Amino acid sequence: MAVESAREVASCLCPALMIAAPSSGSGKTTITAAIAHYHYLQGKKVTVFKMGPDFIDPMILANASGAKVYQLDLWLVGEKGCRELLYQAALVSDLILIEGVMGLFDGTPSSADLAQLFKIPVLGVIDASAMAQTFSALAYGLANFRNSLIFAGVLANRVNSEGHAQMLQEDLPDDISFYGRIPKDQSISLAERHLGLVQAQELTDITKHLSISAEHISKTRLKNLPESVKFFSADQGQIEESHYWALRNTKVTIIKDVAFNFLYAANVDFLIQAGAQVSYCSALNDTELPEGDVLYIPGGYPELYAAQLSNNQVFIKSVQGFVRAGKKVIAECGGMLYLLDKLTDLEGTLHCMAGLLPGNARMQNKLAAIGSQSVDLSCLVEDKSCSGELLNEKPYKNNVIRGHSFHYSTAEINLTPLAQTLHHPSQRAGEFVYQHGNIIASYMHWYFPSNVKLAVKLFTK
Numbered sequence: 001m002a003v004e005s006a007r008e009v010a011s012c013l014c015p016a017l018m019i020a021a022p023s024s025g026s027g028k029t030t031i032t033a034a035i036a037h038y039h040y041l042q043g044k045k046v047t048v049f050k051m052g053p054d055f056i057d058p059m060i061l062a063n064a065s066g067a068k069v070y071q072l073d074l075w076l077v078g079e080k081g082c083r084e085l086l087y088q089a090a091l092v093s094d095l096i097l098i099e100g101v102m103g104l105f106d107g108t109p110s111s112a113d114l115a116q117l118f119k120i121p122v123l124g125v126i127d128a129s130a131m132a133q134t135f136s137a138l139a140y141g142l143a144n145f146r147n148s149l150i151f152a153g154v155l156a157n158r159v160n161s162e163g164h165a166q167m168l169q170e171d172l173p174d175d176i177s178f179y180g181r182i183p184k185d186q187s188i189s190l191a192e193r194h195l196g197l198v199q200a201q202e203l204t205d206i207t208k209h210l211s212i213s214a215e216h217i218s219k220t221r222l223k224n225l226p227e228s229v230k231f232f233s234a235d236q237g238q239i240e241e242s243h244y245w246a247l248r249n250t251k252v253t254i255i256k257d258v259a260f261n262f263l264y265a266a267n268v269d270f271l272i273q274a275g276a277q278v279s280y281c282s283a284l285n286d287t288e289l290p291e292g293d294v295l296y297i298p299g300g301y302p303e304l305y306a307a308q309l310s311n312n313q314v315f316i317k318s319v320q321g322f323v324r325a326g327k328k329v330i331a332e333c334g335g336m337l338y339l340l341d342k343l344t345d346l347e348g349t350l351h352c353m354a355g356l357l358p359g360n361a362r363m364q365n366k367l368a369a370i371g372s373q374s375v376d377l378s379c380l381v382e383d384k385s386c387s388g389e390l391l392n393e394k395p396y397k398n399n400v401i402r403g404h405s406f407h408y409s410t411a412e413i414n415l416t417p418l419a420q421t422l423h424h425p426s427q428r429a430g431e432f433v434y435q436h437g438n439i440i441a442s443y444m445h446w447y448f449p450s451n452v453k454l455a456v457k458l459f460t461k
Helices: 027-040 056-065 079-092 113-119 134-144 162-170 207-216 265-273 302-311 313-324 334-339 448-459
Strands: 002-004 011-020 046-051 070-072 095-099 122-127 151-157 178-181 226-230 251-255 258-264 276-280 293-297 328-330 340-344 351-354 357-365 367-376 399-407 409-413 418-424 429-436 439-442
Touching: 011 027, 011 079, 011 113, 011 418, 027 046, 027 056, 027 151, 027 207, 046 056, 046 079, 046 448, 056 095, 056 207, 070 079, 070 265, 079 226, 079 313, 095 328, 095 429, 113 122, 122 134, 134 151, 151 162, 162 439, 207 334, 258 334, 265 276, 265 448, 276 429, 293 334, 302 313, 302 334, 302 340, 313 328, 328 334, 328 448, 334 340, 334 357, 334 409, 357 429, 367 429, 399 448
Parallel strands: 011 095, 011 122, 046 070, 046 095, 122 151, 151 178, 251 276, 251 293, 293 328, 328 439, 340 357
Antiparallel strands: 002 011, 011 226, 340 351, 357 409, 367 399, 367 418, 418 429, 429 439
């Protein structure tokens, strides 16, 4: 790692690699975690990023690297935000890894878009368990579909024999590097459920899992650091200087446990940088909220812990008292479900929740909503009437915040919505945003750094 000085724009060199694949389910998270953990065990400072708005994969990757994992997304985070995150990581890291999202070229923006913009080499992970010569065709397509992409090579995943690996390698074009194989090993497979992988803190064998994964990496070319990439500063901090202490007299309590753990690391950084005093508590295990001014309830898996949440009535009464005292609550997705009257799980069992938002939610086996979204909250922050118009033709740019939605539940909430999100890039109507007294709630997961001025207003007591 080397830092260049006396340049108009600061730059820094750091080895970096994006791990991508032809499709979801190819093993990107397992491989990224394995590479990260191998180099972490060698004493390297490894920083891992996750493409897209995912919450669960970063939990695994954070365990593998021993460091926070931030999202990279050219729309959600923005080009400048991504550039600065990468530059700051390059200043302190021996290795930067980025786990792609879906297939390499899928989405708007895609993993390929980010890799191309920042000139980051791409490693293609191909599930070759039931494949022979087609492996080469897929590798060729990934490498050549976009000529401007820097393609490092391919890794054969879920391949159990050297003979199979040799057959895969033989037909590869000479200009595509073969990084080796990772066997199909049940001990390193990550468990899944309806929203994706099981959370890291729910995996009792996560340490053993990562150690075995790292051992597999030691037998491939990935044991060597990739080539260095030059990263440039965006010449902007994570938050505008004028808002550094805007929340300095505000105590923000975040509910964080296995039921509510879908938190962007950048959101917590924003609160701290804005001067807020941040504390955490558990809706599952604690008996009362700590002293605070604003309560932030992120998304998660309340449906899996609905009985335990419902049975912790002493904590629910503490939350109810917090609201009655006129203090602000910000709730996202699963956090919103917790505030409703009732939640019905997949087995059809009905659970009483906090009873602070009039309505009920029901889990279902099929996906209810997914996608990147933005919302204009002018009605909220400017105290203007929406006049019954949820989708403004000309949104107030300064009052639009970005985020995403991903849930398997449906909710019937007996309130007039405050606003409605727009999907990116289709601009079709998305989730409702509700205000009920001092509660602001939505299925949308907010990304606070996308509009720090608005986020400050949301958390101002």
